[in-house]
Amino acid sequence: MNKILLGTKLGMTQMWNDNGRLIGGTVIGIKPNHVVKHGADFVIATEKPGKTTKPQQYLAKKKVKIMK
Numbered sequence: 001m002n003k004i005l006l007g008t009k010l011g012m013t014q015m016w017n018d019n020g021r022l023i024g025g026t027v028i029g030i031k032p033n034h035v036v037k038h039g040a041d042f043v044i045a046t047e048k049p050g051k052t053t054k055p056q057q058y059l060a061k062k063k064v065k066i067m068k
Helices: 054-062
Strands: 007-016 022-030
Antiparallel strands (some): 007 022
């Protein structure tokens, strides 16, 4: 079983490791998610519905599978 986290990038931070080296890190905000379909082909996660671009809306409407 795959375990996947779905979140939004909140910002960047810096931490010092045990050797005194500065390391950058990404802060991710994760909210509760509910699985509504196993094997979903397309996911757009935005805070507000109006934040999706016209190309994203077109692909979602046509149910186009995104390949990477």
